[in-house]
Amino acid sequence: MSTPLGTTASRDQGRTLPTGEIIGRYTSYLDAQKAVDYLADHKFAVQKVAIVGNDLKAVERVTGRLSYPRVALGSAATGAWFGLFVGLILSLFAGSESGITITSSIALGAIFWLLFGVITYAFQRGKRDFTSTSQVIATSYDVLVDPTLAAEARKLLQQLPMQGQAQHPVAGSTGRQGQQPSQPAPDRPAQWNDPYAGQQPPALPPQPAQDPVTADQTAGPGTTGPRRGQLPDLPDGRPQYGERVEDRPAGDPAEQSGTVHGGQSPTGEAENGGPTSSQRRG
Numbered sequence: 001m002s003t004p005l006g007t008t009a010s011r012d013q014g015r016t017l018p019t020g021e022i023i024g025r026y027t028s029y030l031d032a033q034k035a036v037d038y039l040a041d042h043k044f045a046v047q048k049v050a051i052v053g054n055d056l057k058a059v060e061r062v063t064g065r066l067s068y069p070r071v072a073l074g075s076a077a078t079g080a081w082f083g084l085f086v087g088l089i090l091s092l093f094a095g096s097e098s099g100i101t102i103t104s105s106i107a108l109g110a111i112f113w114l115l116f117g118v119i120t121y122a123f124q125r126g127k128r129d130f131t132s133t134s135q136v137i138a139t140s141y142d143v144l145v146d147p148t149l150a151a152e153a154r155k156l157l158q159q160l161p162m163q164g165q166a167q168h169p170v171a172g173s174t175g176r177q178g179q180q181p182s183q184p185a186p187d188r189p190a191q192w193n194d195p196y197a198g199q200q201p202p203a204l205p206p207q208p209a210q211d212p213v214t215a216d217q218t219a220g221p222g223t224t225g226p227r228r229g230q231l232p233d234l235p236d237g238r239p240q241y242g243e244r245v246e247d248r249p250a251g252d253p254a255e256q257s258g259t260v261h262g263g264q265s266p267t268g269e270a271e272n273g274g275p276t277s278s279q280r281r282g
Contacts, residue, residue, distance in 0.1 A: 020050065020146050025141070026141045026162075027139075029053070034160075036051065049153070052141065055139035058135075059137055066129045071117050075118065079116075080113075083106040
């Protein structure tokens with residue numbers, strides 16, 4: 001099989017992450033292994049199942065403190081086992097002296113391994129005075145199944161009791177990852193009566209319609225609300241407050257000369273149509 005670019009697709013499926021539907025999540029690998037083993041015991045197609053570890057962490061557990069006597073004893077024991085293995089091989093060709101060969105091989109292996117271990121520990125100069133074991137573990141383990149077989153696998157795992165696993169399929173669950181089905185709300189007691197049943201809320205009085213304020217009636221750019229003085233007129237057409245003053249075009253001679261203080265116009269007449277003070281004296 002070739003790709004659109006003409007290259008051959010990789011056949012190593014172990015280099016890609018498995019895909020499928022999660023039917024259970026467990027906090028330890030042994031619990032996930034137990035779930036898969038249960039599926040295998042019930043003739044399930046386990047070749048469609050995969051265990052995926054999440055959030056891998058490298059863990060090193062300290063087992064003890066190192067010292068020269070402990071290093072020497074451990075190295076001698078390792079050398080003795082290696083000498084025993086070599087002695088058994090040589091005894092096949094030694095004939096009647098096989099016992100001496102095995103004994104000498106064990107002694108030589110213990111001596112040489114003891115010297116090698118003590119010298120190696122001395123070169124470390126106390127930088128690592130402890131023994132430990134290392135392993136890679138995951139925070140959680142997901143059991144993945146092919147989507148076409150997920151319902152069957154979840155039905156089988158519901159029969160397996162798994163204590164301490166919140167996302168293990170349980171009996172009666174319909175959702176994924178062992179979620180409990182939603183329970184219906186409790187029924188209302190028969191003796192309970194609604195004191196407000198049959199009462200209608202009071203009707204609110206109708207609100208008068210308000211004319212929308214247009215953009216030319218606002219106070220100016222960047223502000224909202226009606227302009228000062230722009231109030232609705234009275235029913236007969238007269239202004240509600242004050243007098244209506246029409247906007248005059250720029251450059252009007254009357255606006256440039258200004259009005260006479262005291263309510264007089266530039267022609268010497270009062271604004272209300274009456275004669276001026278000079279005309280009354282004349």
